[in-house]
Amino acid sequence: xxxxxxxxxxxxxxxxxxxxxxxxxxxxxxxxxxxxxxxxxxxxxxxxxxxxxxxxxxxxxxxxxxxxxxxxxxxxxxxxxxxxxxx
Amino acid sequence: xxxxxxxxxxxxxxxxxxxxxxxxxxxxxxxxxxxxxxxxxxxxxxxxxxxxxxxxxxxxxxxxxxxxxxxxxxxxxxxxxxxxxxxxxxxxxxxxxxxxxxxxxxxxxxxxxxxxxxxxxxxxxxxxxxxxxxxxxxxxxxxxxxxxxxxxxxxxxxxxxxxxxxxxxxxxxxxxxxxxxxxxxxxxxxxxxxxxxxxxxxxxxxxxxxxxxxxxxxxxxxxxxxxxxxxxxxxxxxxxxxxxxxxxxxxxxxxxxxxxxxxxxxxxxxxxxxxxxxxxxxxxxxxxxxxxxxxxxxxxxxxxxxxxxxxxxxxxxxxxxxxxxxxxxxxxxxxxxxxxxxxxxxxxxxxxxxxxxxxxxxxxxxxxxxxxxxxxxxxxxxxxxxxxxxxxxxxxxxxxxxxxxxxxxxxxxxxxxxxxxxxxxxxxxxxxxxxxxxxxxxxxxxxxxxxxxxxxxxxxxxxxxxxxxxxxxxxxxxxxxxxxxxxxxxxxxxxxxxxxxxxxxxxxxxxxxxxxxxxxxxxxxxxxxxxxxxxxxxxxxxxxxxxxxxxxxxxxxxxxxxxxxxxxxxxxxxxxxxxxxxxxxxxxxxxxxxxxxxxxxxxxxxxxxxxxxxxxxxxxxxxxxxxxxxxxxxxxxxxxxxxxxxxxxxxxxxxxxxxxxxxxxxxxxxxxxxxxxxxxxxxxxxxxxxxxx
Numbered sequence: 001x002x003x004x005x006x007x008x009x010x011x012x013x014x015x016x017x018x019x020x021x022x023x024x025x026x027x028x029x030x031x032x033x034x035x036x037x038x039x040x041x042x043x044x045x046x047x048x049x050x051x052x053x054x055x056x057x058x059x060x061x062x063x064x065x066x067x068x069x070x071x072x073x074x075x076x077x078x079x080x081x082x083x084x085x086x087x
Numbered sequence: 088x089x090x091x092x093x094x095x096x097x098x099x100x101x102x103x104x105x106x107x108x109x110x111x112x113x114x115x116x117x118x119x120x121x122x123x124x125x126x127x128x129x130x131x132x133x134x135x136x137x138x139x140x141x142x143x144x145x146x147x148x149x150x151x152x153x154x155x156x157x158x159x160x161x162x163x164x165x166x167x168x169x170x171x172x173x174x175x176x177x178x179x180x181x182x183x184x185x186x187x188x189x190x191x192x193x194x195x196x197x198x199x200x201x202x203x204x205x206x207x208x209x210x211x212x213x214x215x216x217x218x219x220x221x222x223x224x225x226x227x228x229x230x231x232x233x234x235x236x237x238x239x240x241x242x243x244x245x246x247x248x249x250x251x252x253x254x255x256x257x258x259x260x261x262x263x264x265x266x267x268x269x270x271x272x273x274x275x276x277x278x279x280x281x282x283x284x285x286x287x288x289x290x291x292x293x294x295x296x297x298x299x300x301x302x303x304x305x306x307x308x309x310x311x312x313x314x315x316x317x318x319x320x321x322x323x324x325x326x327x328x329x330x331x332x333x334x335x336x337x338x339x340x341x342x343x344x345x346x347x348x349x350x351x352x353x354x355x356x357x358x359x360x361x362x363x364x365x366x367x368x369x370x371x372x373x374x375x376x377x378x379x380x381x382x383x384x385x386x387x388x389x390x391x392x393x394x395x396x397x398x399x400x401x402x403x404x405x406x407x408x409x410x411x412x413x414x415x416x417x418x419x420x421x422x423x424x425x426x427x428x429x430x431x432x433x434x435x436x437x438x439x440x441x442x443x444x445x446x447x448x449x450x451x452x453x454x455x456x457x458x459x460x461x462x463x464x465x466x467x468x469x470x471x472x473x474x475x476x477x478x479x480x481x482x483x484x485x486x487x488x489x490x491x492x493x494x495x496x497x498x499x500x501x502x503x504x505x506x507x508x509x510x511x512x513x514x515x516x517x518x519x520x521x522x523x524x525x526x527x528x529x530x531x532x533x534x535x536x537x538x539x540x541x542x543x544x545x546x547x548x549x550x551x552x553x554x555x556x557x558x559x560x561x562x563x564x565x566x567x568x569x570x571x572x573x574x575x576x577x578x579x580x581x582x583x584x585x586x587x588x589x590x591x592x593x594x595x596x597x598x599x600x601x602x603x604x605x606x607x608x609x610x611x612x613x614x615x616x617x618x619x620x621x622x623x624x625x626x627x628x629x630x631x632x633x634x635x636x637x638x639x640x641x642x643x644x645x646x647x648x649x650x651x652x653x654x655x656x657x658x659x660x661x662x663x664x665x666x667x668x669x670x671x672x673x674x675x676x677x678x679x680x681x682x683x684x685x686x687x688x689x690x691x692x693x694x695x696x697x698x699x700x701x702x703x704x705x706x707x708x709x710x711x712x713x714x715x716x717x718x719x720x721x722x723x724x725x726x727x728x729x730x731x732x733x734x735x736x737x738x739x740x741x742x743x744x745x746x747x748x749x750x751x752x753x754x755x756x757x758x759x760x761x762x763x764x765x766x767x768x769x770x771x772x773x774x775x776x777x778x779x780x
Contacts, residue, residue, distance in 0.1 A: 015146045026167040055143040060175030
């Protein structure tokens with residue numbers, strides 16, 4: 001089971017949110033790619049639900065956008081084949 | 088930063104004297120702000136450039152002020168992210184390359200030919216099957232596909248590429264003949280983002296084998312249809328599930344009298360199966376194949392004898408019944424004629440067989456290979472062996488008498504008439520056989536075998552012998568009384584002075600011998616009549632048997648005084664209708680025999696018994712008796728049982744005549760006798776009707 005790291009970026013606007021999100025993805029790049037970590041970004045900036053997934057997907061990650069309690073949750077992980085196969 | 092170049096001119100920085108320190112600071116501050124703004128702008132531009140490359144939205148100044156911009160190091164963040172984008176692209180390219188290789192493998196190994204051409208009809212790529220089928224090599228790339236694949240023969244009309252370009256969608260071409268083989272071609276356009284056709288992919292499937300199979304199938308169907316139409320037997324095809332006729336051939340129309348449209352869709356029951364039967368022999372009664380002779384009711388209600396066969400078959404994946412039938416009217420007529428002819432032949436054969444079996448003559452028939460094909464019981468009796476089925480040359484070991492066997496072989500292999508004696512074993516008497524053989528020829532004169540007829544001449548030869556004996560004997564029998572008559576008459580003529588008593592004696596002898604002669608002559612006449620086939624004429628009248636017997640006994644008692652004659656008759660009346668003269672002769676003859684073969688002093692008993700349907704007379708003596716063989720032959724004409732003893736003279740006619748007279752009364756006659764034990768003759772005479780005469 002991978003570890004979930006939460007980042008609450010509510011109150012920030014894009015592209016600050018984007019840059020923060022990219023910075024966290026870069027920081028946890030190794031763990032993400034190994035599948036031991038997944039990130040959940042909390043944001044209330046609607047534009048970020050388009051810019052973050054767009055940028056992160058180009059980097060090879062998988063993003064799931066979820067709306068919850070008046071804000072957005074962006075779940076980011078790396079599609080490790082073994083994980084998918086085992087699910 | 089103590090001095091700031093104010094301006095550059097010809098590569099020489101000219102220091103300007105500040106108006107004042109504040110002005111200098113102000114200018115320096117302004118320059119620094121400008122440099123910072125330039126730096127922010129630079130960072131902002133570079134960051135946006137990277138973000139655009141990453142494919143995301145750019146930074147907006149109002150969203151991120153310069154101070155924050157410098158603080159968060161967006162270039163560093165975006166550059167690192169961009170590095171990940173590049174790595175991801177590289178991985179994606181590797182995956183794509185792998186996928187392309189997989190696709191190429193499929194492309195080459197698939198059983199169809201695949202070719203991609205550009206919008207100018209130039210070949211872009213093709214797979215291994217295309218190389219194999221159309222002798223395409225690497226040089227084909229870039230060439231016009233029509234010149235390579237279609238060998239320039241295909242015009243625009245019928246060219247699938249042009250069809251796709253015209254319709255702008257997928258097209259299919261049923262049968263294209265290229266290089267002597269048949270292909271089915273399918274093509275589809277590949278469009279770019281603007282909807283223009285960049286490529287056309289064409290797929291070829293080799294359908295030559297399928298075409299050949301289809302041709303073979305079509306030819307077979309044509310042949311089947313031709314057979315179906317021309318065969319003289321009626322054929323009806325029935326769907327097992329609906330039990331309806333689905334097809335019928337022209338012969339079925341002719342035989343049934345129904346047209347095809349009358350039959351198709353109708354239940355099969357009632358066309359060639361008689362309606363009363365009710366159940367299908369195959370579908371209801373579980374028979375695998377039904378083959379029967381039956382009668383069919385035609386459209387014109389005429390009954391027709393047919394021979395039908397029903398076979399279940401699968402057709403188009405559905406169970407059917409194939410019912411075939413032929414009219415057998417002529418066959419039935421011929422069968423009936425044949426049956427009659429066979430019956431007649433069989434009857435004739437049985438008749439001939441019965442004749443051959445029952446005739447007294449032996450018959451042996453051989454075929455051309457000298458094999459015995461017929462031998463009747465008389466012949467088997469002659470040879471004491473059955474030879475049917477045997478080769479006449481291979482049965483020598485079955486014969487005790489090799490001379491007889493040689494006679495048989497000789498007779499059956501020549502056409503000469505032959506007489507041969509059967510020299511029998513000690514237990515049997517010698518028999519005389521006459522074999523006569525002749526060649527059997529058919530209507531064309533070809534030899535078919537031999538037939539040998541065997542006649543038993545034993546009896547004929549015996550009769551001839553008996554006749555010879557009779558003539559000699561009769562001469563003697565006639566001579567004896569004649570001698571006495573002549574002697575006594577000469578005495579009477581020559582001596583006139585004979586005493587009257589002697590004369591009377593002589594005359595009585597002459598009379599007596601004359602009576603004997605008369606009897607002998609009567610017997611000869613009777614025998615002659617019997618031999619000529621004339622039946623004795625009866626003259627019946629009511630007679631008292633006791634009186635008749637007493638009359639007969641008188642002369643015997645007076646003549647044979649030493650014999651004891653006993654008359655044993657019941658006390659009641661014995662009145663019967665008989666021919667008295669003939670019955671007297673019977674009694675005289677039997678009494679005469681009894682006296683002849685009895686010793687002097689012997690008892691001769693004459694017994695009479697009443698029966699419900701007539702009476703029985705028995706004459707018994709105590710004489711020498713007879714052997715069984717003598718008993719068996721005693722009624723034969725000329726037969727004399729005791730020829731060896733001259734004392735027992737006779738003509739051999741007496742008992743034959745007695746038998747004839749008893750037969751004339753419809754009576755029966757039999758004998759009980761043993762050698763040395765005496766003899767009893769029994770005569771049974773039934774009640775005669777008034778009409779018997």
